[in-house]
Amino acid sequence: MSTATAHDIPFFPPDLFDADLDTLLEVVHATGTGAAQKFILGEHTARLERVLRDRLDAADVVACSSGTSALTLVLAAMDVGPGDEVVVPAFGCAPLAATVIARGATPVFADVDPVTMTMDPDAAEKAVTGRTRALMPAHVFSVMADMPRFGELASLYGLRLVEDSALAQGGTLAGRPAGMWGDAGVYSFVQVKTFGMPGEGGVVVTGDAELAVRARMLRNHGQDGQHRFLHHQVGYNSRFDEVMAAFQLHRWEGFEARLARRAEISAYYSRRFAPLVENGITAPPVGGDGRCHYVYTLLTERREELRSYLAARGVATHVYYPRTLPAQPGFAAHAPAHGRWPGAESAARRNVSLPLYPHLSDAQVEHVADTVCAFAEESAR
Template sequence: MTATATQDIPFFPPDLFDDDRDTLLRVLYETGTDPSQKFILGARTAELERALAERTGTDTVACSSGTSALTLVLTALGIGPGDEVVVPAFGCAPLASTVIARGARPVFVDVHPTALTMDPAAAEAALTERTRALMPAHVFSTMADMPAFRALADRHGLRLVEDSALAQGGTLAGRPAGTWGDAGVYSFVQVKTFGMPGEGGAVLTSDPSLASAVRMLRNHGQDGVHRFLHHRIGHNSRFDEVMAAFQLHRLGGLDQRLERRARISAYYSARFADLADAGITAPPVGGDGRCHYVYTLLAERRDALRAHLAAHGVATHVYYPRTLPAQPAFAPHAAPGGPWPRAASAARRTISLPLYPHLSDARVEHIADAVCAFARSPQEGNP
């Protein structure tokens, strides 16, 4: 990394797809003028599904978003009123909202203190006779302990839904993120590792009957052969043909972009490895089960660090400043006074730094320098 200071570094870059603009215009024209006039769930979507299936070794069903993917999976699994689904107390809202939308109850459990993913031991302690499924989620840059969750689900006869919306490209014990559960999900929203200029997602499963059910559910309960024959109550969760063509174009460069994200993350972690005494905890450098969607620190004086970085031209972001049980929408569904201390600590301390493939070396070093300067400053850095 070079030592040229650069400021005004956005957290959400406005130029994510600048290099692909001509391609986007081309596929828009080609799709719009295609004699088939098929704008959703056409040949391009099928081709994208095949390409993703080849990467993961699963049946892949493209749908309208990561949230919709979770909804389709829970519906296909028959999760409904009276059922309980064990979810982490720290994470994105769909972990709870999709369960509640099915009439089921999310059972919130605490997370690992540094990985911030759902704790398998806490999950097992929360099981009841009503538990139907476990729904761990990969968070920021670390996959959940999927071998432990797979064993737990098998031991208790539960379904395992893997929320890998943030983790496409990650692997654990040689298995891609999204392939450990009965089903996994991806999200293609623009800032994700396989993001696109719109909404989209996918369901991954090795269960043919589950894949068939998800395909039917995404298109109003139709089977894809007989139009206007609705076999069950479904959803509108169809994939756009323009976006399918665009993602097929971007898929070829995905591994290179993931590698760049990993190198930036490794540089950050190497620079921040000795900052614990200043109240800053960084993810480890590399290792199995890492994914590099967002680079997140735990900072005892988060607000002061955010202000310091902003003064040095570095935009940051705080994901999930409240635990899920503390959200007004979900509090009525949570156990009163539930013990989620590690989730609460994470919500108080997380701060995410810019991480995207075209972030220059100079900017990466400037960001790291600014964090380290904060940690070295007795006035600012001491917790």
């Protein structure tokens, strides 16, 4: 990679869609002036679902209003509700707990591996009780959860397996795409995700055609799509926007190239950072199976010092999930009063993420890596 000078490198880039703005305006105009006047769940949405279904070799893909909504639709399609328990990671995004609680069920928090930050299968197994209905592991940052092991646990205990793959679109493990390991998975299209867009949206992906039928009905107030105002059950307003569907179809052609660039940047970071473990900075491994290059995250006890050092040199960083889920005020009532989740607590205390997006230049990437390495060297003196 080329020699870098100092840069101002944002963590959340403001220009993610600059190259596609003309197309976005054209799509808005075409949808708004089209004879069909179809703004939700039209042919663009159906085509996007088909494109993703064929890519995944899934039974079906159901587009909906967000990744969070996709998890809710999956749980609802499985009839998870009051009296049920769902085992979820103690570290991760709020929807892991919130969607379970919204269904009237109880999230049971299992600890995570302190390095991968994904749910520990052994801890998850210990959390299973006679009330457990499902396991809900989540892929985190750039590493997929141990889905083969969770599949074994689900079979052993007769549980449903919900794969929170919201951030892992494009990742594979043992040749199987993220999202296709459980009864159902989800993707999020929020702008910074690997297939992000300038709006909210997501999909349910599944190999279970019957579950997909139920999710499709639930996303539109319990209607079946054939008979308007015939509500087979209580559903949700979780419909997909036609403008965004058309825009995503436009961007689909470049998806593989953007994934490849993310992987290239991640691999460069990891090669540069591998020796820093001796200085108390742990980086993800170079390449390997089960990687999904959404966010590049380091672990260090000197997080705030590293962030300040990087910021002074023009590199913005971000801390995801600085609290464990059981420690969140909204979820604390659903956790044991004196429970401990040491892996999750370590992850919440130590994680810090670096800029990772496809249009980072080689010079910018090298500047980020140089700055992290310089911090480690100075700290070791």
